[in-house]
Amino acid sequence: MKGSDSSRVGSDAGTGSPIGIVSGAGSLPFAVADAAARHNRHPVLFALRGCANAEKVASYPHHWIGLGQINLLCRLAQREHCADLVFIGSVVRPTLSQLRLDLGALALLPRVVGMFRGGDNHLLSGVADFLEHRGFRLLGAHEVAPEILMPEGPIGRRRPSESQRVDIGLGLALLRAIGQFDVGQAAVVAEGHVLAVEAAEGTDEMLAQLASLRQKGRIRSSGGVLVKAPKLAQDRRIDLPTIGPQTVLGAARAGLAGIAVVAGGTIVAEAERLRQTAEREHMFVVGLAEERPGP
Amino acid sequence: MKGSDSSRVGSDAGTGSPIGIVSGAGSLPFAVADAAARHNRHPVLFALRGCANAEKVASYPHHWIGLGQINLLCRLAQREHCADLVFIGSVVRPTLSQLRLDLGALALLPRVVGMFRGGDNHLLSGVADFLEHRGFRLLGAHEVAPEILMPEGPIGRRRPSESQRVDIGLGLALLRAIGQFDVGQAAVVAEGHVLAVEAAEGTDEMLAQLASLRQKGRIRSSGGVLVKAPKLAQDRRIDLPTIGPQTVLGAARAGLAGIAVVAGGTIVAEAERLRQTAEREHMFVVGLAEERPGP
Numbered sequence: 001m002k003g004s005d006s007s008r009v010g011s012d013a014g015t016g017s018p019i020g021i022v023s024g025a026g027s028l029p030f031a032v033a034d035a036a037a038r039h040n041r042h043p044v045l046f047a048l049r050g051c052a053n054a055e056k057v058a059s060y061p062h063h064w065i066g067l068g069q070i071n072l073l074c075r076l077a078q079r080e081h082c083a084d085l086v087f088i089g090s091v092v093r094p095t096l097s098q099l100r101l102d103l104g105a106l107a108l109l110p111r112v113v114g115m116f117r118g119g120d121n122h123l124l125s126g127v128a129d130f131l132e133h134r135g136f137r138l139l140g141a142h143e144v145a146p147e148i149l150m151p152e153g154p155i156g157r158r159r160p161s162e163s164q165r166v167d168i169g170l171g172l173a174l175l176r177a178i179g180q181f182d183v184g185q186a187a188v189v190a191e192g193h194v195l196a197v198e199a200a201e202g203t204d205e206m207l208a209q210l211a212s213l214r215q216k217g218r219i220r221s222s223g224g225v226l227v228k229a230p231k232l233a234q235d236r237r238i239d240l241p242t243i244g245p246q247t248v249l250g251a252a253r254a255g256l257a258g259i260a261v262v263a264g265g266t267i268v269a270e271a272e273r274l275r276q277t278a279e280r281e282h283m284f285v286v287g288l289a290e291e292r293p294g295p
Numbered sequence: 296m297k298g299s300d301s302s303r304v305g306s307d308a309g310t311g312s313p314i315g316i317v318s319g320a321g322s323l324p325f326a327v328a329d330a331a332a333r334h335n336r337h338p339v340l341f342a343l344r345g346c347a348n349a350e351k352v353a354s355y356p357h358h359w360i361g362l363g364q365i366n367l368l369c370r371l372a373q374r375e376h377c378a379d380l381v382f383i384g385s386v387v388r389p390t391l392s393q394l395r396l397d398l399g400a401l402a403l404l405p406r407v408v409g410m411f412r413g414g415d416n417h418l419l420s421g422v423a424d425f426l427e428h429r430g431f432r433l434l435g436a437h438e439v440a441p442e443i444l445m446p447e448g449p450i451g452r453r454r455p456s457e458s459q460r461v462d463i464g465l466g467l468a469l470l471r472a473i474g475q476f477d478v479g480q481a482a483v484v485a486e487g488h489v490l491a492v493e494a495a496e497g498t499d500e501m502l503a504q505l506a507s508l509r510q511k512g513r514i515r516s517s518g519g520v521l522v523k524a525p526k527l528a529q530d531r532r533i534d535l536p537t538i539g540p541q542t543v544l545g546a547a548r549a550g551l552a553g554i555a556v557v558a559g560g561t562i563v564a565e566a567e568r569l570r571q572t573a574e575r576e577h578m579f580v581v582g583l584a585e586e587r588p589g590p
Contacts, residue, residue, distance in 0.1 A: 177472045181468070193477070196495060197473070197478065199490055200508060201508055209500075
């Protein structure tokens with residue numbers, strides 16, 4: 001998969017041409033912009049007001065847009081000759097009154113509210129369809145910057161034990177079983193027991209709840225593994241599972257022993273800081289070879 | 296199913312003979328004791344210290360035992376000629392230092408820690424096996440007191456709408472898909488989206504978290520349905536899903552529109568108070584005809 005992505009970056013993904021990066025919060029938009037530049041593309045940030053880091057945005061060619069201003073995004077992107085768009089970074093869900101909806105967004109309402117996150121493939125695909133209908137090509141951040149994807153094997157020195165590998169297998173099987181329901185991308189398994197299944201709360205919140213249950217002595221099993229995998233029906237251009245240093249910290253606070261994600265199907269934010277955090281917290285972080293469904 | 300249970304109560308379930316009711320917290324142990332007496336059995340409570348309601352226990356023939364005192368339970372039950380045992384009521388999980396483990400319990404350690412609850416069929420079956428090996432028969436509370444089971448159809452006046460029925464179907468399908476993983480008995484679905492899947496946290500905690508996510512504006516869909524169903528592999532003698540007035544309150548706080556459970560496969564605590572609470576909170580509570588797996 002990485003092979004074909006990389007070749008796409010080098011071939012039909014528009015070497016030398018501008019690329020629009022619709023930027024939410026966190027460090028990923030800048031990592032993607034830098035990677036795009038390394039791959040000889042000219043990044044233009046469409047920074048989401050109230051989400052993107054203003055100080056960092058300032059050092060890139062950029063425009064500010066409000067969440068929900070889809071027509072404005074289309075106009076600005078056309079003016080900048082950005083035929084390709086990437087959506088990246090997290091978005092704190094706004095209240096409806098905070099949203100500045102323009103006509104394009106109104107056409108999508110209420111789908112636009114959960115545009116970036118929220119476990120809704122259907123909705124995200126709606127946004128993708130809308131933009132493609134307007135002549136844009138939507139690329140996954142991993143297509144523009146394959147280096148942000150989780151590699152196969154461990155990050156850092158630790159590796160899962162045999163019994164932890166069994167827990168990982170159980171977690172993957174569970175995620176596969178619920179993949180058709182467009183629900184969470186993550187589960188926690190410890191000693192053969194499923195401790196948590198992610199749904200609307202998101203990974204960070206799920207881990208925080210688990211930490212609280214552990215503190216109250218309500219969890220019997222010790223250790224445990226956070227398993228993340230892309231959903232079956234997921235549009236990988238818009239919504240890949242992501243881990244970062246705060247995921248490692250959250251998992252450590254929940255008393256887990258490590259994190260296992262699907263290699264090539266998971267974005268890693270701040271890989272080096274993640275590695276350091278994992279070492280300090282004595283956690284393993286491992287990328288699993290992706291199982292392809294049979295023919 | 297109710298028919299065959301009732302006939303069992305009347306025939307081989309030991310009419311007139313004593314029955315031991317191992318009693319945790321809540322009102323259910325007394326409901327079961329009263330029902331057993333109505334069915335011409337002589338209830339003896341083995342009240343779990345720190346769990347069972349002492350004031351109410353006092354009005355029944357009873358012995359107090361500590362959680363983990365399985366040998367003591369066996370001795371007392373033999374002395375009282377209780378060949379049949381029922382486990383009922385919730386157990387606040389003790390810390391290991393609070394547990395007074397006797398020799399019988401040590402044989403089961405660490406399985407005994409989660410004896411009553413905690414989503415572990417395997418473990419619960421282990422306790423059942425242990426007691427049956429010692430010559431006892433373990434009965435489900437619903438076998439002794441079929442009147443505590445959820446009936447088919449609505450409790451109270453409200454019924455689910457067509458779209459809520461679709462959400463219920465989605466929830467049931469999800470629970471069926473994860474049934475093999477010995478995970479939660481409950482899920483929340485709203486407008487076609489799975490908002491929560493119960494695992495180690497339990498139903499009350501899951502609903503509380505959902506209420507908090509709703510308050511933070513992090514949930515897009517409105518309304519929603521709590522769906523509960525017994526696990527596929529569940530030993531129904533020991534661990535049936537339960538709802539009570541506090542489930543209705545929790546669901547109301549989470550902004551849900553109603554509760555759907557499998558009729559005949561769910562215990563209802565304080566049915567009349569549950570009905571009143573549902574009416575006051577404008578919620579529906581409905582028992583679904585159980586789908587039997589095909590031949």
